[in-house]
Amino acid sequence: MDKRNLRVPKTIKLFIGGEFPRTESGRSFPAYEHGTQKVFAHLCRASRKDFRNAVTAALSARAEWERRSAYNRAQIIYRMAEMTEGHREEMVSVMEKVGGVSARDAHLAVDEVIDAFVYYAGFADKFSQLSGCVNPVSGPHHAFTTPEPVGCVAMIFDDDDGAVTALPTVIATMASIIASGNVVTMLLPGAVAPLLAPLAEIFATSDLPKGVVNLLTGHRSELLEHFASHMEVQSISYVGSDNTVREKLKTLGAENMKRVVCFESKDGAQNGDINIGLERIASFVEFKTVWHPIGH
Amino acid sequence: MKMTNKRAQKRASAKASTTNVSKFAPAKAVAGGKSAVKFEYAPSLESTDIVQIEKRNRLFIGGKFVEPTSGRYFPTINPATGERLAEVAEANEKDVDLAVKTARQAYEQIWSKMSGKERGRYLFRIARLIQERARELAVLETMDNGKPIRESRDIDVPLVAAHFFYHAGWADKLEYAFPGQSIAPLGVVGQVIPWNFPLLMAAWKIAPALACGNTVVLKPAETTSLSALLLAQIFQDAGLPEGVVNIVTGAGATGAALVNHPDINKVAFTGSTEVGKIIARAVAGTKKRLTLELGGKSAHIIFEDAALDQALEGVINGIYFNQGHVCCAGSRLLLEESIANDFVEKLKKRIAQLRVGNPLDKNTDIGAINSEAELKKIGKLIQLGKDEGGEFFEPKCALPEKGYFQRPCFFSNVSSSFTLSRVEIFGPVLAVSTFRTAQEAVVKANDTPYGLAAGVWSEKGAKIHKVAGQLKAGVVWANTYNKFDPSAPFGGYNESGWGREGGRHGLSAYLDVRGK
Numbered sequence: 001m002d003k004r005n006l007r008v009p010k011t012i013k014l015f016i017g018g019e020f021p022r023t024e025s026g027r028s029f030p031a032y033e034h035g036t037q038k039v040f041a042h043l044c045r046a047s048r049k050d051f052r053n054a055v056t057a058a059l060s061a062r063a064e065w066e067r068r069s070a071y072n073r074a075q076i077i078y079r080m081a082e083m084t085e086g087h088r089e090e091m092v093s094v095m096e097k098v099g100g101v102s103a104r105d106a107h108l109a110v111d112e113v114i115d116a117f118v119y120y121a122g123f124a125d126k127f128s129q130l131s132g133c134v135n136p137v138s139g140p141h142h143a144f145t146t147p148e149p150v151g152c153v154a155m156i157f158d159d160d161d162g163a164v165t166a167l168p169t170v171i172a173t174m175a176s177i178i179a180s181g182n183v184v185t186m187l188l189p190g191a192v193a194p195l196l197a198p199l200a201e202i203f204a205t206s207d208l209p210k211g212v213v214n215l216l217t218g219h220r221s222e223l224l225e226h227f228a229s230h231m232e233v234q235s236i237s238y239v240g241s242d243n244t245v246r247e248k249l250k251t252l253g254a255e256n257m258k259r260v261v262c263f264e265s266k267d268g269a270q271n272g273d274i275n276i277g278l279e280r281i282a283s284f285v286e287f288k289t290v291w292h293p294i295g296h
Numbered sequence: 297m298k299m300t301n302k303r304a305q306k307r308a309s310a311k312a313s314t315t316n317v318s319k320f321a322p323a324k325a326v327a328g329g330k331s332a333v334k335f336e337y338a339p340s341l342e343s344t345d346i347v348q349i350e351k352r353n354r355l356f357i358g359g360k361f362v363e364p365t366s367g368r369y370f371p372t373i374n375p376a377t378g379e380r381l382a383e384v385a386e387a388n389e390k391d392v393d394l395a396v397k398t399a400r401q402a403y404e405q406i407w408s409k410m411s412g413k414e415r416g417r418y419l420f421r422i423a424r425l426i427q428e429r430a431r432e433l434a435v436l437e438t439m440d441n442g443k444p445i446r447e448s449r450d451i452d453v454p455l456v457a458a459h460f461f462y463h464a465g466w467a468d469k470l471e472y473a474f475p476g477q478s479i480a481p482l483g484v485v486g487q488v489i490p491w492n493f494p495l496l497m498a499a500w501k502i503a504p505a506l507a508c509g510n511t512v513v514l515k516p517a518e519t520t521s522l523s524a525l526l527l528a529q530i531f532q533d534a535g536l537p538e539g540v541v542n543i544v545t546g547a548g549a550t551g552a553a554l555v556n557h558p559d560i561n562k563v564a565f566t567g568s569t570e571v572g573k574i575i576a577r578a579v580a581g582t583k584k585r586l587t588l589e590l591g592g593k594s595a596h597i598i599f600e601d602a603a604l605d606q607a608l609e610g611v612i613n614g615i616y617f618n619q620g621h622v623c624c625a626g627s628r629l630l631l632e633e634s635i636a637n638d639f640v641e642k643l644k645k646r647i648a649q650l651r652v653g654n655p656l657d658k659n660t661d662i663g664a665i666n667s668e669a670e671l672k673k674i675g676k677l678i679q680l681g682k683d684e685g686g687e688f689f690e691p692k693c694a695l696p697e698k699g700y701f702q703r704p705c706f707f708s709n710v711s712s713s714f715t716l717s718r719v720e721i722f723g724p725v726l727a728v729s730t731f732r733t734a735q736e737a738v739v740k741a742n743d744t745p746y747g748l749a750a751g752v753w754s755e756k757g758a759k760i761h762k763v764a765g766q767l768k769a770g771v772v773w774a775n776t777y778n779k780f781d782p783s784a785p786f787g788g789y790n791e792s793g794w795g796r797e798g799g800r801h802g803l804s805a806y807l808d809v810r811g812k
Contacts, residue, residue, distance in 0.1 A: 243581070257590070291772070
């Protein structure tokens with residue numbers, strides 16, 4: 001073996017508040033190269049504390065991201081598409097090595113990721129006009145209703161899908177949520193977890209304010225109830241079909257009346273259908289009605 | 297918060313006496329110094345002759361009034377006198393099951409097959425019948441609930457008719473409400489409503505549900521069932537097909553039986569956050585859809601550049617409307633420090649002018665608290681506020697000897713940590729605190745698990761828009777308060793609930809909307 005190419009199996013760290021910390025728990029789990037026992041990399045097994053830190057980071061980015069103009073949010077999400085192009089080879093190689101995916105399919109998955117970023121970039125300054133309105137109230141008042149971001153959204157996925165399906169689903173779901181000004185903390189599904197490093201680099205280099213997107217890897221079974229019961233998380237996005245997970249999220253989430261939004265992965269947030277896109281965005285907003293008298 | 301500047305006080309009160317034209321306009325003490333003149337009002341009682349109350353009120357199932365299977369009835373009280381008005385049937389699980397089965401049958405055989413145009417016709421007809429029997433509904437509402445006749449007559453009942461009229465027009469236009477998407481009714485909806493706006497909440501629930509093609513089982517609050525049952529008579533008169541709306545009366549157990557019934561497709565609940573959470577957990581493992589309108593602790597922000605006399609009326613309307621039994625009541629008053637002392641003095645004068653008493657008197661501003669239990673709860677929270685160190689003020693007005701009454705009151709020098717600032721009192725009790733900057737006002741306003749409504753007063757448009765944008769509340773009233781309209785979506789952020797009622801947005805609560 002050529003010594004210059006000696007591979008050091010690194011630990012892929014978490015992405016919290018724009019930084020790359022190790023899990024505070026010091027725990028990790030291996031990701032193997034496809035079909036082998038060869039360690040591709042160690043991934044952090046995030047703890048409850050890591051999740052809470054990620055939510056704190058998200059909440060401190062909330063006001064800043066909400067305040068950005070829709071045009072600015074659109075530009076930043078579009079920038080993510082551009083940065084994804086730059087990380088294409090790395091992502092394809094990880095999907096090939098760990099996911100056992102053909103290069104062609106891996107490239108198609110990256111294409112879909114880029115499509116999703118571009119699609120929701122273009123939506124950031126449209127959904128408000130599509131879903132808001134002026135209300136014809138009887139009386140001398142101007143009353144209008146506009147969508148506003150719900151706040152901090154915790155994102156959870158099923159682990160069933162391979163990287164080719166899971167990666168675009170994760171990105172499209174996330175893009176639909178941050179397009180309206182929400183901040184997110186997500187636990188990457190198993191097939192996407194080994195891609196944390198290139199994904200985090202995309203977010204870290206797109207002018208996205210630190211903390212708007214936070215990425216965790218770990219065991220869903222041990223983090224699920226913490227996601228559901230955190231009192232400062234306003235909403236949960238669950239993409240998957242496990243009824244036990246749904247019930248647990250809704251039951252524990254009721255403590256602070258979280259909006260638990262469930263989609264099946266086959267619903268396809270990334271297919272470019274405007275109605276599905278709008279539905280996705282509208283699932284993570286609050287409608288605010290403002291009244292003001294008309295007179296002098 | 298003590299007034300120190302006597303001249304400012306004088307100026308404030310003199311201004312109030314000349315420009316403060318209020319719709320309440322009760323006995324006004326003209327306070328230009330010594331020569332205070334007080335006008336007394338003769339009682340002006342609304343006649344109750346128009347209302348005939350049955351002694352025993354049965355359940356409304358399948359278009360008919362039927363005995364409850366248990367044969368049990370419970371009393372409903374006129375809270376203004378403490379006297380029994382009538383008896384109301386107590387629906388048990390069997391009755392609820394019958395009501396749901398009847399609603400299912402009506403859904404499958406009639407209502408889901410009917411064209412939107414035809415559904416709309418029934419709703420228009422109901423709206424008209426409500427207008428025609430408006431006075432009767434208003435008087436009955438006031439007798440059973442205790443709210444002033446001025447409010448039930450001028451606010452509740454007209455809004456009830458407006459809600460049916462507004463949603464009637466949607467019934468044949470739903471496909472345009474969600475362009476490009478496919479829509480379908482949900483089926484049978486179970487609706488549980490509170491006692492503070494018994495008829496209005498019934499309208500908010502029933503009108504959109506029917507317009508969207510669903511059938512309904514409604515449970516009114518146990519202390520205020522009568523107006524919903526009068527509405528049932530109107531449904532009969534309108535020829536609404538049997539079983540499309542069913543009304544089961546009873547207390548919490550009846551509501552639980554409805555919420556937990558396996559054959560309802562959706563639950564809509566308006567009430568306390570505490571019960572809302574129980575319901576959310578109860579349906580968590582089911583396919584039932586759920587919308588909730590829950591509690592609030594809404595902030596009312598007054599900037600120094602507000603039109604202060606108008607703001608004062610807004611504050612009064614915000615917290616003392618309907619005895620403060622309003623989920624979106626402006627129960628936390630946040631005053632900019634520079635005007636706080638003057639404003640508190642104005643507030644003292646103004647609430648001394650409110651007339652507390654017989655709700656059937658057309659001059660009454662504050663009627664009866666809905667039940668003895670609520671009165672006790674309010675009393676406890678007031679005592680807690682005193683214990684925690686709030687500065688308490690209430691006018692010295694006389695209260696009727698019978699019935700459940702509470703003087704309008706407020707606490708000043710309240711901090712965010714007080715129970716008064718955190719807990720929904722649901723009574724005529726206002727918590728007053730101060731702020732120095734707009735940013736502080738927003739932070740304080742948002743410092744609550746609720747997020748139903750907020751008020752903001754300033755004559756500066758740019759400031760209004762900025763603050764309104766930063767408030768985490770589903771409804772923001774700017775330079776006004778407590779305005780409602782069927783076309784304006786209403787509902788809360790965070791622990792104030794899920795979903796919106798009213799407007800195009802309210803329709804989605806009663807439809808399955810999907811991308812095509």
